Amino acid sequence: MSHQGQTGARPQGSRISPRTVTIGLRQRAWWVMRRRVTFTLPELLATLADGTERDAISNLGKYVRALEKSGLLMREAARKPGSALTSPGSIRYRLMVDVGRQAPVWRAKNNTVYDPNKQVEYALNAEACDE
Amino acid sequence: MKQHFVETSNHRQFMAAVAAVENRGSPEACILLLTGEPGTGKSCTVDNWGASVDAIYLEGVPGMSLSFLRDYLADQTGVIGRKKFDQYKGTVEFFRANRQPIILDEAQHGLPNKAECIEYLRRIAETANTLLVLICHTSEKHRFSEHRLAHVATRVSAAPELKVASVDDCLAYLNALCEVGVDHSVAQLVHAQSSGRYRLMSNAGRTLEAIAGKKALQQVTAADIKGIRLCEDAMKSLKRGEK
Numbered sequence: 546m547s548h549q550g551q552t553g554a555r556p557q558g559s560r561i562s563p564r565t566v567t568i569g570l571r572q573r574a575w576w577v578m579r580r581r582v583t584f585t586l587p588e589l590l591a592t593l594a595d596g597t598e599r600d601a602i603s604n605l606g607k608y609v610r611a612l613e614k615s616g617l618l619m620r621e622a623a624r625k626p627g628s629a630l631t632s633p634g635s636i637r638y639r640l641m642v643d644v645g646r647q648a649p650v651w652r653a654k655n656n657t658v659y660d661p662n663k664q665v666e667y668a669l670n671a672e673a674c675d676e
Numbered sequence: 677m678k679q680h681f682v683e684t685s686n687h688r689q690f691m692a693a694v695a696a697v698e699n700r701g702s703p704e705a706c707i708l709l710l711t712g713e714p715g716t717g718k719s720c721t722v723d724n725w726g727a728s729v730d731a732i733y734l735e736g737v738p739g740m741s742l743s744f745l746r747d748y749l750a751d752q753t754g755v756i757g758r759k760k761f762d763q764y765k766g767t768v769e770f771f772r773a774n775r776q777p778i779i780l781d782e783a784q785h786g787l788p789n790k791a792e793c794i795e796y797l798r799r800i801a802e803t804a805n806t807l808l809v810l811i812c813h814t815s816e817k818h819r820f821s822e823h824r825l826a827h828v829a830t831r832v833s834a835a836p837e838l839k840v841a842s843v844d845d846c847l848a849y850l851n852a853l854c855e856v857g858v859d860h861s862v863a864q865l866v867h868a869q870s871s872g873r874y875r876l877m878s879n880a881g882r883t884l885e886a887i888a889g890k891k892a893l894q895q896v897t898a899a900d901i902k903g904i905r906l907c908e909d910a911m912k913s914l915k916r917g918e919k
Contacts, residue, residue: 572727572730573727573728574727576723576726576727576730576731576733577723577727579733580723580726580733581723587679590679590680591679591680591681591720591878592681592720592723592724592727593681593723593724593727594679594680594681595680595681596678596680596681596852601679601680602679627882645754646730646752646754
């Protein structure tokens, strides 16, 4: 008897269909993005992260940048100033396309963002947020 | 500063009120009225909860009418009906299926015309057995108790009012978010300078970290910050300017 299913190993030759839903922190972040329209990453974390996540900053940072590359978010010209004198401040994002209640899914392998509301994929523009 | 949500006493108070409304005896009393002064964490608390339950969020605007509200609900829920009845029926079905709470921020704008907008939302929430959260500034709270709005006031099951932080809240908040340790005397100073407003306490926390960084401290005491302004309460400055 094979134990592949129990160990989580993928059978050879099988293909996993791409994700169609985002859950957890990213789903909640999408809710806050729709509600606030303009936001910074620290604001999202201060509202949603509970401190038990493994790496909430990296998780949300990657998600937000993917949404930016897809054109759903836009980086505003002015940063939100930090409190320290030497702080470069935080990047302020603006929601450009509100696709709907269900959070867009970042498909890293395909280099796309999938909108489960209208079931369309957005290609990522690599130049969008290179600093 | 660490970046995560802190479960303050205000948050606990709000969650207790949510539990009270969810376990209410009469289904029609499905309203939770949340009030608070600016900087007490209304938005943060509601966003944290709203995101976790995927609530439908609406923001009241001046001059909001029932037809505006219907269009707004249709936009947020994706339920569009050709006639008003179809729209209402579809919306109720939507909320019945998803059991999502409804949040109406700036709820005072729903009060004109005998609170017809709030009453419409309440009917939906009651029929779908979910809850309606109304949010407004403390100064608007009294308007909900007017006699002509008794049909709304009597259906409010809980009305938590978020308060400015106490010294203990301040200490818990700084210890949860600051990268350096702080003691009770520091918390007292921060509390006095920030007037217990979370927004300002966050700024003070950053200043404490900067001071600790400069002095290479792991723990900040009151002696380390003697005479230093940790945060600026702009509201106090404005009040001083009035005189």
